[in-house]
Amino acid sequence: MPHVRRAPPARRIRIRRARATGLLAAVVALAVAVGHMVPASPSPSPSATVAASPPATPAADVPRPADPGDLGAADGAVPDDTTVFDDDVPGVAGLDPALLRALRAAATDAAGDGVAILVDSGRRSPAYQRRLLDEAIARYGSEAEAARWVATPETSAHVSGDAVDIGGADAMAWLSAYGRAHGLCQTYRNEPWHYELRPDAAARGCPPPYADPTQDPRMRG
Template sequence: MHSTASRPLRVALSVAAASLVLSVALAGCSPTPSGTLAQPASAGGSVTESAAGLTDDDGYIPDGSSLPLDSDLPAVSRLDPDLLSALKDAQDAMQGDSSGPGITIADGWRSERYQEHLFAQAVQEYGSEEEAEKWVKRGSDSAHVRGEAVDIADAGAMDYLNRYGSEWGLCQVYANEAWHFELRTEPGGDCPAQSPDGRG
């Protein structure tokens, strides 16, 4: 069943659910086998397509799915090489610190067409362009379109990157999006103050 909620809202709900799983796991209960709620998207063979006609070539990742950092699909392969390298280095360190899962992404590179579709959805969801801009940038204004941003799918990886990501230059950019990371500092530097939302 396809949700009519905007992608940022669906990601927020996924983050809330993943945080609940993480809280239960930390309380001593067993986590899910993969450590995440999201499952890998189509890795080849068949083309994933949304109801709006978006495909893998647009960077489309189906709701509830995620991609590993070694995926050859455009959402990962068209990321800025420095961003992808930093994420892989952080993943290596994270896996070295624990037996936790790797980093998976719910969103990475997106085509401008996909970004415009997401903005239009957000306008419908939030009732105005001004409110939508808190969550979704327009077209080429988005770091996702430039391949310079990822939305992390797993709450454990989000937490790790929030605590240690600056070691690789990775920073959470928006206070209202715990999942959105970009390269915003030199490795080992301090992350800049987060913007309250996508307008800042």
């Protein structure tokens, strides 16, 4: 699919902040977005519509503007409306090549359903991840609670380039329904935006998501 570049001055860099729990409005928006995409009657083509069931979504957030400070694109901050085809964005270009190929294949299929898969956050520097963790600790009041939402720089799949946070309720719903065909799986139940590559998912299905990152054995390093 040809990719049309946007003029750089029109794109505002946004630092992704630690996501907050309990924002009902965002959850409702996701449910409504999914509901609008469900056909009146079953379709014989699985690529023609998005499934009726949204991702298991106990929490979501509304992105907030932020001062990038000393962190910028090289650390993983992404401009608004970044797509998986934006090679000039380090947060996208720095993703694991196999994950990026899967995302682009999925985005091409999703475009046929009128869905754009945007990138809210991709590969991050350790400094960026550290800032997100520090902000989460300040917000939630303890390291233990913050760990439910933000990993350490040493354990984060974002720092290694193995995870992507999807932007857009319709994109999250589409990946929840069809991502497994591309090996893309939601990793945590409390983060319907966080996807990682599971190569066997197309044949075996996605593994059950962990309740939150504290249940992921990789986070206990």
